[in-house]
Amino acid sequence: MGKDKHLYWVWADMLSRCRNPNHRQFNDYGGRGITVCQDWQVSFENFARDMAPRPAGMMLDRVENDGPYCPQNCRWATRKEQNSNRRNCIYVNDGAEKVTLREYCRRHRLTYRPIVKRIQDRHWPVEAALSIPLGSGKQFSCKMRKAG
Helix, strand or coil, rough: CCHHHHHHHHHHHHHHHHHCCCCCCCHCHHHCCCCCCCCCCCCCCCHHHCCCCCCCCCCCECCCCCEEEECCCEEECCHHHHHHHCCCCCCCEEECEEEEEHHHHEEEEEEHHHHHHHHCCCCHHHHHHHHHHCCCCCCCHHHHHHCC
């Protein structure tokens, strides 16, 4: 197996996440309907044919997060790319481009944690969370929601 040892473990873990109810991440994968295409379930060689070589430092990622593991929906991605392709990501428009809230905050030199807290914990609309300056003392209220 040699060089393919790391690729083999990527394949084996993918199968386990999707098929083994005892896997620690099964609920996030097989438990919510994420499947592995039949061709990749048959053999490691089929997976390797479609996905080898694995670039150093890259991780297996599904382009469509709710889609299956299959050649048309899988790619090698960096940790940053993979973290931007999660179910819990908040996306916003930055001009004509759709980016994660974290990326938007980085680009505009905004502090991410208090803004995401406004959205997730306090249920502010994204526009209000981004437009009301942090530390301004301004609060979002139901009156603002009705007016907006």
